Amino acid sequence: xxxxxxxxxxxxxxxxxxxxxxxxxxxxxxxxxxxxxxxxxxxxxxxxxxxxxxxxxxxxxxxxxxxxxxxxxxxxxxxxxxxxxxxxxxxxxxxxxxxxxxxxxxxxxxxxxxxxxxxxxxxxxxxxxxxxxxxxxxxxxxxxxxxxxxxxxxxxxxxxxxxxxxxxxxxxxxxxxxxxxxxxxxxxxxxxxxxxxxxxxxxxxxxxxxxxxxxxxxxxxxxxxxxxxxxxx
Numbered sequence: 001x002x003x004x005x006x007x008x009x010x011x012x013x014x015x016x017x018x019x020x021x022x023x024x025x026x027x028x029x030x031x032x033x034x035x036x037x038x039x040x041x042x043x044x045x046x047x048x049x050x051x052x053x054x055x056x057x058x059x060x061x062x063x064x065x066x067x068x069x070x071x072x073x074x075x076x077x078x079x080x081x082x083x084x085x086x087x088x089x090x091x092x093x094x095x096x097x098x099x100x101x102x103x104x105x106x107x108x109x110x111x112x113x114x115x116x117x118x119x120x121x122x123x124x125x126x127x128x129x130x131x132x133x134x135x136x137x138x139x140x141x142x143x144x145x146x147x148x149x150x151x152x153x154x155x156x157x158x159x160x161x162x163x164x165x166x167x168x169x170x171x172x173x174x175x176x177x178x179x180x181x182x183x184x185x186x187x188x189x190x191x192x193x194x195x196x197x198x199x200x201x202x203x204x205x206x207x208x209x210x211x212x213x214x215x216x217x218x219x220x221x222x223x224x225x226x227x228x229x230x231x232x233x
Contacts, residue, residue, distance in 0.1 A: 011078055013173060013205055014040040014063070019072035019082070022057050031228040032058040035072060038223065038230065042173065045200045045218055046207045050225035056209045057178065059223075059230060064176050065093045065206055077173070094122045096169030102179035104159040106151040112149035113138065114163045119169040137165035141195065157188035164195055175199060177208040181215075193218060 018035040033055045040046055048056050061067045065081060074082040081092050098119075106115050116134040125133070135147060141161040151159050160180060167175055177196065181189030187201065189212075195216060200206050208215070216222060221232040 001155060007109045012039045012075075013042045013044075013062075013077060014038070015073070015075040017073040017075075019062060019069050019074055021062060021067065022070045023195060033062065033069075033230065034086055034228040035226075036230045038143055038232070039053075040205065040207070040221065042205055043200070043203050044205050044221050044222045045196075046205075046221045046223060047216055047219040048207065048209045048213070048223045048225065048230075049213070049216075054225040055228040055230070056225050059225065060176055060178050060207070060209050060226075064097055064099055065089050076217070090122070094170060096150065096171070096172050096174055098172045098175045100160070100163050100167050100175065100177040100180045102182040104151065104156075106159055106162060106166075108151050111148050111150055112143065112154070115162055116169055119166060123170050133169065135209075136166070138162070141165050155188075156184050160184065160188075160192050161195070164192070168199075174205045174207065177206065181210070181212065 016036050016038040018037060020031075020035045021033040023030050023032060025037065036059070047184070048059060050056050058067070062069055069082050072082070073080060075093065077096060079092075081089070084092065106112070107118070107215070110118075113131065113134045116137055117130040120130040120133065138144065138147060141164060143158065143161060143165075146154070146158075151162065181192050184192060193215060196206055196208065200218070223230055224233055
């Protein structure tokens with residue numbers, strides 16, 4: 001894959017061509033995502049909205065290479081990634097994609113610094129480099145001096161800041177966020193959205209699933225899903 005220095009800035013970061021996901025449930029064919037064409041350019045802030053069960057999480061899981069499509073094409077940074085083997089898929093996800101979840105998905109038996117370091121272990125960084133970057137990221141999000149705390153000792157907003165720091169560990173160009181404010185009160189949710197605004201301003205591509213129509217104001221590209229059909233607004 002090309003290095004950042006050789007990337008074509010005019011080339012879309014993500015291209016979906018007739019991407020589709022179906023599965024069988026009780027003998028019935030379920031169209032979790034109907035054939036979808038979508039182009040996302042670098043530095044875009046995308047909101048994905050739609051009712052529960054419409055296919056939002058399916059689309060995000062396909063973006064994150066957490067499931068394979070039934071058919072169609074997914075090009076990420078110019079490379080077809082939907083049919084890679086497990087090792088190649090993990091390598092692409094490690095370098096190019098960071099993920100933030102509604103429930104934080106932090107490992108409770110690890111300190112928050114260790115949580116942030118987990119993606120860097122997969123990337124093969126040295127222990128010293130991992131810990132330094134992890135501390136820098138936690139400092140950036142207001143958690144200086146809390147490196148040895150465990151997730152159970154933090155508030156929801158602090159946990160989500162740790163999760164965002166973890167998503168940035170390997171400096172990926174794409175951050176996927178699945179209802180990142182869903183478990184937070186309104187004030188804390190606004191603080192988290194300000195973090196995402198800052199990441200977008202710094203050049204990250206943000207793809208965020210949300211139920212909150214207020215967050216449309218942050219978007220430069222809006223996608224709506226109904227009954228597995230994704231459309232741009």
